[in-house]
Amino acid sequence: MPELPEVQTLASQLNRLLEGREIEGAEILNGTLLETPRQELEKNILGKKIIRVLRRGKYLRIDLSEGWTLWFHLGMTGQLLLRLVSEALAPHTHFLLSFAGSNEQLLFRDVRRFGTIAFTPTAEDAFPRGVQNLGPEPEEWDPEAFATLFKTRRGRIKSLLLNQTLVAGLGNIYSDESLYRAGIRPLERAHRIARRRLERLHGAVCEVLEEALQWGGSSIDDYLHADGTRGRFQEFHQVYGRGGEACRACGTKIRTVKLAGRTSSYCPRCQK
C-alpha cells in the first residue's frame, strides 16, 4: 500500500539515481495500465532526459526534457525497481525504461494491477485527472484551515482523511496511525470533533508521515525501495494491522471496524 512516505522515498531515491539519464527505450509489456495512448508515449519519450523525480500525493512524477512528464501510480502492489538488463525479468512486469550507456533499467511491476502509468506534457491542465483533482499536501495545510475543512463536513473522519481531493497522500495505514496519535476514533463524525482536536490531528498526520519517511516507509506485502530493500516503519505501527492485539500504550485490545469496505483499526481506550 504505497502512500505518501513510500512514494516520497522512491521519488528521492530515483531522483538521485536517474537524474540526467537519457531514455533510450520504453517497453510496454502490458498496455492495460497505461492511461495514455501507447503511440503517444512511444513516439515522444525516446531521447528525453530525466530532469527530476518528484511526488505529488501518491503519484510519482518524472519530469523529462522538452516538457514531458511520466507518471506512475503504484496502486496497492506497484513497484518501481532498478534492474540489470542481464537479470531475469520478474513476473507482472508491465513497463521497462532503458537508458543510454547504461546496463540498468527501471521497471514497473504490479501484481494486482491497480496501478497506472501516464505520459503527459508538463503542464497542469495536461496532468492526469487523478493528479488534477488532488487536494493540498498535508504539510501545506494551515492547521486552522485544516480544522475548518473537517468542521464543515458530516462524514466519518477516517473516510474524509482518505479522500484525496481534501488532503493528498493518506491511505489506510497513515490515516489509522494519525487518528491513533490524535486520540480520535475513525468513525467519529468530522463536524462533531472539537476544533483543537482537529488541529491536533493535523499535527499528528504531519508527524506520522515524517517519521515514516525517516524509516523509508512501511513494507507490508509488496512495497520495496528502488534497490529492492524494505522500509521499516511497519515495526512502529500502533494500530494498523494490529486488530486483536494489545495496545502498546494501555494494553487494551485493538478493535477493527469496516468503513466503506476498508478495515480501520483503533484503540477503544486511547481513542475517544
Next chain:
DNA sequence: GAAGGCCTGGAA
C-alpha cells in the same frame, strides 16, 4: 454520502 467493481495471491 455509501456501495460496488476492478485485480491477484495467500490465508482460512
Next chain:
DNA sequence: TTCCAGGCCTTC
C-alpha cells in the same frame, strides 16, 4: 473453495 487486502473511479 471462499474470503480478504485496498488504491481509485463510477454509480446509486
